[in-house]
Amino acid sequence: MIRLNEITKTYTVGKKAVPALHGISLTVAQGEIFGVIGHSGAGKSTLIRCINLLERPTTGKVHVDGVELSALSDKQLQEERRKIGMIFQHFNLLSSATVAKNVAFPLELAGVPKEAIGQRVKELLELVGLEEHASKYPAQLSGGQKQRVGIARALANNPKVLLCDEATSALDPQTTNSILALLSDINRKLGLTIMLITHEMHVIRTICDKVAVIDGGRIVEEGPVTEVFLKPQHATTREFVEQVSDSQELKEAIRHGKASGQHRIVRITYLGETTYEPVLYEVTRQTGTPFAILQGTISRMKDTPYGQLTVQFGGSEADVARTLDSLKDRGFDVEVL
Numbered sequence: 315m316i317r318l319n320e321i322t323k324t325y326t327v328g329k330k331a332v333p334a335l336h337g338i339s340l341t342v343a344q345g346e347i348f349g350v351i352g353h354s355g356a357g358k359s360t361l362i363r364c365i366n367l368l369e370r371p372t373t374g375k376v377h378v379d380g381v382e383l384s385a386l387s388d389k390q391l392q393e394e395r396r397k398i399g400m401i402f403q404h405f406n407l408l409s410s411a412t413v414a415k416n417v418a419f420p421l422e423l424a425g426v427p428k429e430a431i432g433q434r435v436k437e438l439l440e441l442v443g444l445e446e447h448a449s450k451y452p453a454q455l456s457g458g459q460k461q462r463v464g465i466a467r468a469l470a471n472n473p474k475v476l477l478c479d480e481a482t483s484a485l486d487p488q489t490t491n492s493i494l495a496l497l498s499d500i501n502r503k504l505g506l507t508i509m510l511i512t513h514e515m516h517v518i519r520t521i522c523d524k525v526a527v528i529d530g531g532r533i534v535e536e537g538p539v540t541e542v543f544l545k546p547q548h549a550t551t552r553e554f555v556e557q558v559s560d561s562q563e564l565k566e567a568i569r570h571g572k573a574s575g576q577h578r579i580v581r582i583t584y585l586g587e588t589t590y591e592p593v594l595y596e597v598t599r600q601t602g603t604p605f606a607i608l609q610g611t612i613s614r615m616k617d618t619p620y621g622q623l624t625v626q627f628g629g630s631e632a633d634v635a636r637t638l639d640s641l642k643d644r645g646f647d648v649e650v651l
């Protein structure tokens with residue numbers, strides 16, 4: 315649905331060239347929620363704005379829904395942009411217009427007949443749960459409600475793609491979760507492809523199918539969230555994963571385990587429904603290996619449950635080896651720390 319081919323972007327500030335993107339290629343499939351995560355200045359905003367050509371790439375090609383946007387005239391581009399909705403960190407609503415007027419605005423621009431606009435606005439406000447607030451002004455709404463107006467407005471012309479530029483960064487954690495749930499719901503109901511940028515791993519973990527990590531204008535790691543999250547390869551990715559893990563507590567547990575003279579500390583990763591099964595109990599009962607749990611987490615990545623247990627084994631070397639083999643045979647990821 316979205317295909318970026320070797321995108322570069324260099325800004326010119328006075329006589330100085332400021333390179334922001336260095337040859338980014340990525341593909342987002344239809345119906346997917348794809349997240350790009352990076353620190354401040356990594357190039358996230360530039361990248362997402364290159365997709366609808368709010369920012370023209372210096373070189374490279376942008377395809378959305380099979381059309382090469384980077385090859386279109388301004389007039390053709392205006393037409394194609396209707397397929398792409400966008401929401402923003404600071405909502406970008408018209409403060410002098412009511413909620414209903416804000417949502418009606420892109421429909422008026424697209425030349426939708428007046429009679430049809432009222433009905434469509436009603437549908438959109440119902441979709442985002444704001445039907446009671448149609449005649450309020452943005453200043454009378456909470457941040458979460460403002461973003462709901464932004465979402466309704468972005469969906470007005472039935473886009474195929476929704477771009478989210480740090481859409482939850484100005485919201486508190488609870489409101490963030492309610493907006494993420496709404497985006498997830500819209501993705502399922504409408505089959506909408508969503509690309510978002512964020513600096514929060516929580517956002518990626520909660521709703522994304524795939525993630526790309528951007529650092530210094532380059533993608534340094536990319537893949538399904540389950541893989542990247544559980545086996546981060548790049549140092550920047552590890553930093554982001556640490557945002558949502560108990561790594562401090564874990565380090566403390568490992569230090570404690572090693573200090574006690576035992577080095578058989580192992581991290582076992584569970585993915586999917588096995589997360590809830592008593593696997594460790596079953597395996598250690600067979601091999602007769604005693605263990606102590608140093609740390610454990612059970613959570614979800616989008617719809618997939620996962621767990622990580624850090625365990626210190628006792629018993630003989632041979633018993634521990636048999637236990638690890640048995641866990642691996644059952645498909646668990648086992649890492650000796």
Ligand SMILES: Nc1ncnc2c1ncn2[C@@H]1O[C@H](COP(=O)(O)OP(=O)(O)OP(=O)(O)O)[C@@H](O)[C@H]1O
Pocket residue numbers: 325326327332333334352353354355356357358359360361513
């Ligand atoms: N309009 C501009 N003119 C000149 N340089 C720019 C412009 N916009 C961004 N840059 C520079 O391009 C680089 C990438 O910026 P960008 O805003 O894309 O990063 P970001 O990851 O979105 O950061 P943040 O999370 O802080 O918004 C930075 O070095 C930034 O200073």
